[in-house]
Structure formats: C-alpha cells, structure tokens
Amino acid sequence: MLEIKDLHVKLADEDKEILKGLSLRVPSGEVHAIMGPNGSGKSTMSYVLSGKDGYEVTSGSATLDGADLLEMEPEERAAAGLFLAFQYPVEIPGVGNMTFLRTAVNSQRKLRGEEELSAAEFLKLVRTRAKSLKIDADMLKRPVNVGFSGGEKKRNEILQMAMLEPKMCILDETDSGLDVDAMKLVAEGVNALRDGKRSFLVITHYQRLLDHIKPDVVHIMADGRIIKTGGPELALEVEHNGYADLLAEVA
Amino acid sequence: MRRAQALAAKREAAAERLSRGDLPKGGAWITAARENALERLHQMGLPARRDEYWRFTRPEALIAAQAAPVPLMIDEDAPQFGELDRLKLVFVDGVLNVAQSDALAMENVEITTLEQAATQDIHWARDLFGVLESRGQAPVERPLAALNTATATQGLLIRVTGKAPRPISLTYLRADDAGDAVVHHVIRLEKGAELTLLESGPAAARLSKVIEVDVADGASFDHIRTQGRDHGRRALTHLFARIGAEASFKSFSLTVNGALTRNEYVITLEGDDSHATVSGAVAGDGNDGAFHQDDTVFITHAGERCESRQVFKKVLRNGATGVFQGKILVRQSAQKTDGYQISQALLLDEDSQFLAKPELEIYADDVACSHGATVGAIDEDALFYMVSRGVPRRQAQDMLVLAFLSEALDEIDNEAIRDDIQTRLELWVERHSA
Known part of the structure; x- marks a missing residue:
C-alpha cells in the first residue's frame, strides 16, 4: 500500500510550495486515478515519490508497505x-x-x-x-x-x-500524445498487469483513458492537495463539467 | 619585428637541439633523408607556445633534450588484442625486440627494419621516408616530425603487395623508466593491397613516432591503436598519409591515461573516389597525475568525389584537458567532396576542459562539408530515468559515459577488434568510476 500523509514539497532552489498537504492512500490491488487542472502538482508528486532532484520535502511522509520512500x-x-x-x-x-x-x-x-x-x-x-x-x-x-x-x-x-x-505503478499522463489505437494497446498492457495485488496510480487529464483502465477510486487534485475523492463517476463529472464547479465547492 | 625575433629564437633552439654531427650514421639514401630533415628543422625552428597550433598544448616536454622519468606501471589486464590472430612484433622502449617478436615475414608483405635498411645505400623506402613528412609541412609546419625523421634509427619499412592474411600488430612495451623512444615507420600499400595495422602499449617515458603511409589506387589501410596505461608517459605521434584513387584509409585511436598525448594526422586524398576516416575515443582522469590529450587533424581533398570523416569523442574528469584541432581543406580540383567532422567532449566536472578549433577551408564550389564541436555534462534527465528503473547512479553514469564514446568506437569495422577495445574501455571506466 502507498500512503502519503500531509506532504508538503517546495522547489529546492525557489521559495515556491507545490504540494500543500497532500494525503492519499492506494491499498494493494487497487487502481486509483488522479485528475486535476494544469499546475495542480500531479507530476511533481510523481517525481517526488520516485526521488528526482530539485524538490525539497518540508514535512509529511510517503511510505510503500510501511517503508519510508523519502529516505531512499x-x-x-x-x-x-x-x-x-x-x-x-x-x-x-x-x-x-x-x-x-x-x-x-x-x-x-x-x-x-x-x-x-x-x-x-x-x-x-x-x-x-x-x-x-x-x-x-x-x-x-x-x-x-x-x-x-x-x-x-x-x-x-x-x-x-x-x-x-x-508493486506500485504510477502512470504519469501515459495517454498524452497517443491515438486511440495506441492508447488501447497501452491500456491492455496495463490491465494485463492487474493481478489483485499490484496497485496503480493513474494520472490523467481525460476520462478516455479511464474507459480502458477502470479505476476503483478517483481523486481530484488542485493546488497541491486532494480536494475530492469518489468513484469512477467523479471522472465523468469532470469530463462533462470541467473543474470549475469542484474548485468552487472547496473555495 | 616581433615575428622575426620569434623565428630567430625558434631557429636558435633548433640549432641547439640538433646539429649535423648528432645525426645517426647510415647509407647514402638515409643520410640524404636525415640531412634534408635537419635542414628543414633548422629553417622552421622548434615549436613555441605562440605558434598557432601549439596554443592549447605546451611543447616544452616534447622538445626537451631528455625525457622526464616515468615510473613503470604493472599492467595486470589481459594484453590488448590478446585473442586476435596477428603477426606480433614487440618494441621495448622503442627498440624492436626480436626475441619477443614473430619472424618478419608474411604472405604479400615485406618487412625490413629501419636499422637494417639504413646500412644500405639504396632502398625502396627512399621514395617515402621523410617525403610524405616533408610534404605535410605545408601549410602548417610540424617541426617535431622533421626532428623525428632526422634522428630515428628504429622503425619498420613495410611493403604490402596484396591482401595481408593477418593484421600486423606492434606492441610497445617499457622497461626503462626514462626511455626516450624515436620510432619511424614507412608503409607502402601497392595497388589493391590491404593491411590492418594494430598498435598498443605505453611505448616509453617519451615517444616520438612518425608513420608515413602511401595507399595506392584501390588499396585499403586500416589502423587501430590503443595508447597505453602508464600515467606519466608522454607521446607525440604523426601520421602522414597519401591516398590514391578508389582507396580507403581508416585510423582509430583509443587514448586512456598519459600525462601528454598529441596525435597529428596529415592526410591527403589525392586520387578520385576515395575515403578517409580518422576517429578517436579518449577517456582521461586528471587524478592519475595529469592528463592532456590533443588530436590535431589536417585533411586535404585534392581528388574528386572523395569522402572524409573525423569523429572524436572525449570524456574528461578531475582537471583533464582535451584538445581538438581539425581542418578540412578542399582544393579547387576536389569537386563533389563530402567532408564530415565532429568533436565532442563530455566533462564530468567543472575542473576539466575541452579546447576545440574546427576549421573548413573550401575552394571548390560543389561540395558538402559539415562540422560540429560540442561540450557538455552528463544528461541529468537520462541519469534520473535510468536510476528510477533501479540502476545505481554510479553504474548509470558509467553506462552513459560508454554510450557517449560508442559513436567513435562504431568507426571500427572489425567486430572482434571493436569488442576488444570496448572491453578495455569498460575496465577503465570501472576503475575510474566516481
């Protein structure tokens, strides 16, 4: 299980906070999707989790099956x-x-x-x-x-x-730049790896990919944290109404 | 006035370095060649730091009357080209060691030592010995090549009349920590002849080597060398080549370690429809004492429809210096020339430097010439990509270093030789991994 608790991250050489208290749990075997407007911190999250230079974790934690990822x-x-x-x-x-x-x-x-x-x-x-x-x-x-x-x-x-x-796969906008056939092929590849134990976190802008890789849970991320969590229907809502309503809800 | 004064000083230094009485004794043909070289040396004078082509590399250590001693390094790696079937000739401190060498005989190849030929009054090599060197002195002077011609007593005169059945390999070993080697080879490939020449080893505390190669019409010459491990060694090499029509010339060098290495290439594509490639892979670490490596290339296109390639890749760390001075001169006669030149350095830290001077001079109007020189650091995005897949950072960096150099190694056609050199390079990278 991937567990992120109240994660705060800023750029290493700039005083700019990007993740502002991100919390997220992806239990074993589940597929979660993260959607959110540009600049909400989705890619930063994937880079921080995988250990890219250039970011500074100021507080919070991220563990995979209890092991502290941020220490590795x-x-x-x-x-x-x-x-x-x-x-x-x-x-x-x-x-x-x-x-x-x-x-x-x-x-x-x-x-x-x-x-x-x-x-x-x-x-x-x-x-x-x-x-x-x-x-x-x-x-x-x-x-x-x-x-x-x-x-x-x-x-x-x-x-x-x-x-x-x-154990834990993060897919960062894997659908970007793909035509329909290529996307299907990639989705089939991902689905073939679903075995009830492996977890996925699918970052995407579009509902379309989620027609092929069916998520158990959908999170909406904005301004560095999760603002709403729900079922697959949440992705459809975003597809129809955009993010404006959701953002207004939390504002 | 200052120029005249500088020339006078250079000439004075040359006169002081070598006079007629110092020339080795020999038969008529070689004495004529040596005296001619001495005269040219005295005219040109010794190189000085203000000279156009000596700005990036200091000539002092190469000019000094004696070689600075360099500790002998015990090399525990398997010998270079170890598994390869070849005619093996061994030099120790620049002197042919008969006991360690194969017999000087092979089908389609005639080999004489310079020492033996020098006792005769006439020899076929008189048409080439000091001749290609002398022609290679314009438009850029190379006085230390003339010094070599005047003083060399060691070397091989190789005449190839057909396809050589095996490569000739020259292994240069060291025994004396202050060995000062002066070696001069002449190679003549007659029409349609083929030869692969391999060279390896540290050679001497200081090495001066000239190779003059005449590649006749339809002939093919392939040269692969590795410049060996002893950290303090210094070497100045000159490769002069004349290439006839429909002929092929290739030369690849691997340089790892060595306080100072300068490789000069003077190649003339004289006939039509010929090809010449000079390439090199360099890996240098300043922490081994010092590392300075210089490739100075001058390719002249005179024939039509010839193709030339220069591909040099250098990885430098801990204060190592790489130099590339490469020129393509296309004469008016050389229509449809295809010239390509690339020199690239990968600097692994901020202490190392790469100095490059690419030059094109073109007088024909229907040619395609391109050149590029780049210098850069390890690609951090590529490094992170590899590390994120579980490859440890150090290993990922080593893979990127070898990948960078692979473009130069790709210039070697013979797969077994390329693998052998790749292995040597991998060992170096492993040893110097940070």
Whole structure:
C-alpha cells in the first residue's frame, strides 16, 4: 500500500510550495486515478515519490508497505517496488534498449538480494512480454527510446513495467500524445498487469483513458492537495463539467 | 619585428637541439633523408607556445633534450588484442625486440627494419621516408616530425603487395623508466593491397613516432591503436598519409591515461573516389597525475568525389584537458567532396576542459562539408530515468559515459577488434568510476 500523509514539497532552489498537504492512500490491488487542472502538482508528486532532484520535502511522509520512500535513493525506491511511467520517456543514445532493461532488472534483483537472471532467462522473458505489447525485435535492439514514435515510447514504458514487476505503478499522463489505437494497446498492457495485488496510480487529464483502465477510486487534485475523492463517476463529472464547479465547492 | 625575433629564437633552439654531427650514421639514401630533415628543422625552428597550433598544448616536454622519468606501471589486464590472430612484433622502449617478436615475414608483405635498411645505400623506402613528412609541412609546419625523421634509427619499412592474411600488430612495451623512444615507420600499400595495422602499449617515458603511409589506387589501410596505461608517459605521434584513387584509409585511436598525448594526422586524398576516416575515443582522469590529450587533424581533398570523416569523442574528469584541432581543406580540383567532422567532449566536472578549433577551408564550389564541436555534462534527465528503473547512479553514469564514446568506437569495422577495445574501455571506466 502507498500512503502519503500531509506532504508538503517546495522547489529546492525557489521559495515556491507545490504540494500543500497532500494525503492519499492506494491499498494493494487497487487502481486509483488522479485528475486535476494544469499546475495542480500531479507530476511533481510523481517525481517526488520516485526521488528526482530539485524538490525539497518540508514535512509529511510517503511510505510503500510501511517503508519510508523519502529516505531512499531513487534506485532503492525502484527496488522496493515503485515504478514511474514517464510522461516524456527519455531518449538515451548509445544504450541499447535490451541492455538497459537487463541492467535494470538485474540491478533491482541485486539490491533485493535475489539472484540475477541469466542472459537466456532474461531473453525468454523479454520476448514473451514484448510480443504482447507488439514490440518487435528491432525496437529492443535500438537505443532506449531513440527514434521511437510517441506510441512506441509509451509501450516501451509498459514493457519496462512488465519486466520489473513493481508493486506500485504510477502512470504519469501515459495517454498524452497517443491515438486511440495506441492508447488501447497501452491500456491492455496495463490491465494485463492487474493481478489483485499490484496497485496503480493513474494520472490523467481525460476520462478516455479511464474507459480502458477502470479505476476503483478517483481523486481530484488542485493546488497541491486532494480536494475530492469518489468513484469512477467523479471522472465523468469532470469530463462533462470541467473543474470549475469542484474548485468552487472547496473555495 | 616581433615575428622575426620569434623565428630567430625558434631557429636558435633548433640549432641547439640538433646539429649535423648528432645525426645517426647510415647509407647514402638515409643520410640524404636525415640531412634534408635537419635542414628543414633548422629553417622552421622548434615549436613555441605562440605558434598557432601549439596554443592549447605546451611543447616544452616534447622538445626537451631528455625525457622526464616515468615510473613503470604493472599492467595486470589481459594484453590488448590478446585473442586476435596477428603477426606480433614487440618494441621495448622503442627498440624492436626480436626475441619477443614473430619472424618478419608474411604472405604479400615485406618487412625490413629501419636499422637494417639504413646500412644500405639504396632502398625502396627512399621514395617515402621523410617525403610524405616533408610534404605535410605545408601549410602548417610540424617541426617535431622533421626532428623525428632526422634522428630515428628504429622503425619498420613495410611493403604490402596484396591482401595481408593477418593484421600486423606492434606492441610497445617499457622497461626503462626514462626511455626516450624515436620510432619511424614507412608503409607502402601497392595497388589493391590491404593491411590492418594494430598498435598498443605505453611505448616509453617519451615517444616520438612518425608513420608515413602511401595507399595506392584501390588499396585499403586500416589502423587501430590503443595508447597505453602508464600515467606519466608522454607521446607525440604523426601520421602522414597519401591516398590514391578508389582507396580507403581508416585510423582509430583509443587514448586512456598519459600525462601528454598529441596525435597529428596529415592526410591527403589525392586520387578520385576515395575515403578517409580518422576517429578517436579518449577517456582521461586528471587524478592519475595529469592528463592532456590533443588530436590535431589536417585533411586535404585534392581528388574528386572523395569522402572524409573525423569523429572524436572525449570524456574528461578531475582537471583533464582535451584538445581538438581539425581542418578540412578542399582544393579547387576536389569537386563533389563530402567532408564530415565532429568533436565532442563530455566533462564530468567543472575542473576539466575541452579546447576545440574546427576549421573548413573550401575552394571548390560543389561540395558538402559539415562540422560540429560540442561540450557538455552528463544528461541529468537520462541519469534520473535510468536510476528510477533501479540502476545505481554510479553504474548509470558509467553506462552513459560508454554510450557517449560508442559513436567513435562504431568507426571500427572489425567486430572482434571493436569488442576488444570496448572491453578495455569498460575496465577503465570501472576503475575510474566516481
């Protein structure tokens, strides 16, 4: 379970608070969605949880299954089971996609004190999982995300997720830049990973993605905290009425 | 007036450094070549810090009458090119060691030592020895190459008449901590001949090396070298090449460690439809004592429809310095030239520096030439992306360093050789990981 309590975060080199008392619980096996207007702090939350530099936590806590995420290095958070699917996956020229995947999988296993996968075991696994995401051998051979289309980049994120088998997946606007077919493919990839134990936090602007990845709970975030929590119907309400009414409610 | 004074001082220094009486004794052809080089040296004078092409690299240590001693480093890694089938020749402190070397014989290849050829009054190498070097003195003077021609007694004269069945590998070992090596090789590839030349090892406390290569029509020359580990060593190398028509010339260098390395390339694409590539990967750490590495490249296009590439990548840390001076000169005759030049440095801290001087000089009107020089730090976004997937920061940075250098390594065609060099580089990165 991911538990965020009264989290306050400011930019490290500026006196600007972005998260202002964010609290959130995502129990094991559940899918939660976060929606909210631009600038509400959704991406900041995902970066702070995964350990990106440039932010300062001034108070509050964030734990994954009781372990203090904020005390860990980013790679330790990953090994503890946290995964962030990036809104803009980074291109890494010169590093092969397959090499990167294998290094990541084995680094995590090593950090957890597990045995590393052999080349053969890894290859078998990656082939099966890549196939279901329609990722061909050529994409695996190419440098990480270099020359990938928007859809290929997002599928590659889901492939990494499938290979790393995290407990808690954060999807940061995974639907941005995707056409309908690509979005379906990505959603299928995510749904295939739902196993009753793994949790998801889906950050999105649009209800559309939630037609494909059905959330148990929907949160509305504004000005650095959650202002309303409800069922899937909350997403539909936003789709029809926008955020204005909700914002007026809490103001 | 100041220019005249400076030239007088440089000439005086040259006269003091070497006089006729110091020239090694030999047969008629080599004596003529040495005397000619001495005369040119005296005309040019020794390089000085104000010289256009010595602004970024101080010549003093290379000019000094004696080499500064450098402790011998015990190298525990597997020898470079260890598994590769090749004709293996070993130099110790710049002197060919017959006991450690294979016999100087291979199908389609004729090899003589300079020492032996120098006793004769005439030798085929007279058409090239000091000749390509002499032609390479304009428009940019390279006095230390003339000094090498005048004084070298060690080296190989290699004539290739067909396809060499195996690469020739020259391993330069050290035994004397103040060894001062002066080596001069001449390589002649006759029409349609093919040769791969491998070089490796620290060579000497100080090395001066000239290679003159004549690549005749339809011939192909592939050169791969690694400049070895001893931290304090200094080296100045010159590679002069003339390339005929429909011929191919490739040279790749890996430089890791070394207080001072300067590699000069003077390449002339004389015939039509030929190709020349010079490339290099450099990894330097100033904490090893000092690290200064300089690639100075001059490629002249004279023939039509030739292609040339310069690809240099340097990773520098802890006060290391990288220099790149690269020029493409396209003569009026060289229509349809395709020239490409890129030099890039990755600085791992704020103490290191990269000095680059890319130059194009074009007289033909139908050419495509591009050049680029960049300097940057580790891409923090890429680093975070990797770390967020569970790769420890240090390992992620190492992967990015190797990825940066891979573009230069990609210039090596032979996969086994490329893997061998990649392995060497990985070991270096691992050792110097921060």
